Amino acid sequence: MAPPSADLKLLGSWASSYTHRVQLALKLKGLAFEYAEEDLAEKSPSLLLHNPIYKKVPVLLHRGRPVLESVIILHYLDETWPDVPLMPGDPYDRALARFWCHIVDDKLGPAVGAVFASPSEGQAAAVEQVHENLRLVERELRDGAFAGRRFFGGDKIGVLDVVLGCGSYWLAVFEEVMEVKLVDPEAFPLFHSWLRDFEEQEEVKAIIPAIDRLLEYARGVRQMMLGLSSQQQ
């Protein structure tokens, strides 16, 4: 039986890890929704209307009202549909989850993006930044807040798994396109095994685009960026 209509519409982009976070959360909660793919080069009137300040995806429309920013959307979904909770119950654990989600968006994400955007001279420094951030995560998995857990959420995927996981697939893509080693299983064994377990989940497999598509996309963007920078010389 199809889940009852929750009157949900998601404006997203197929290659956006922020969009994937929301899609994954909706899937984990068993919520039906309508999906609209945005052409980020030509944003729809709907996107511009509902997110006038940032003009970005994802935008979740619930009964026509917009919820913006992927992590805020995850909290909203959790509070509106509390079955299959993404956030832990205890206030301290919740604070930890929020803190680490912020690290992903504030430090690790931009570091990974910088590897992709850097010209060859800057690459070594950019890669080291990624490693520095991965070391933080590895340490927490080894003997910090998340020690001994299969997922950051415990036995099941939680909000931090969704936030960190949807985006970590870019690591393998960039490794190939940029010919760099970002996640050495020997240097980051716990992160590596967590990512592998995450990507094995049925719901995750259904959401993450095929690696070929991601590779093609990344190569295209990289070419364009290199083309732009050579024009500026």
Place this chain on the structure above:
Amino acid sequence: MAEGASEGLVLLDFWVSPFGQRCRIALAEKGVEYEYREENLRDKSPLLLKSNPVHKKIPVLIDHGKPVCESLNIVQYIDEKWPDRAPLLPADPYARAEARFWADLVEKKVCIPPPPPRMYESGTKLWKLKGEAQEEATKEFIEMLKLLEGELGDKKYFGGEMFGLVDIALIPFTAWFYSYEACAKLSTEKEVPKLVAWGKRCRERESVSKSLPDPLKVYEFVCFLKKVYGIE
């Protein structure tokens, strides 16, 4: 006296920090007792470095030995730990999402945490830059305040009748308006009168008036920083 912080609540803070003030306001709203510890940011305590190894920054709230870092995270933690009084977020999930969005916007536009020695991005440019660069920064700053004023509208607080997360996120920065105005020749009263009025209303709350520094003291601090950075 035990060096560790295993007893009760300890807030590691720095007097002029708007981020620390957010936490003080939230704790005061909830009527929660805590120990305030002033950090010397040029000589950070072992406790601070141990409690916030990732950022090594204040504020840090240590609850019976367990540290919570990042000011808005701390405010939400305080709200969830003491849910029985003075709620800082509304009950309705959609209203909560809106509050989180605007608090996040204040983070992104008013105070992107920059690496040292810069502080409080947008406003900081006003006293650090000169000439055309300062004019540009002033314009940007006013635009950002107007955006916030637009959201406030004619409401008493950002959350309506309820003083909450967004108010707490923004109010500490109003103690810096005097300094920005002195350095950059702008008038917040003229540009964003509704926001200025909101600031006055917030300061009528004891939690705010007790937590915010005297704007003149902030100005003294800014002048000191200007000397340190060699800005005339």
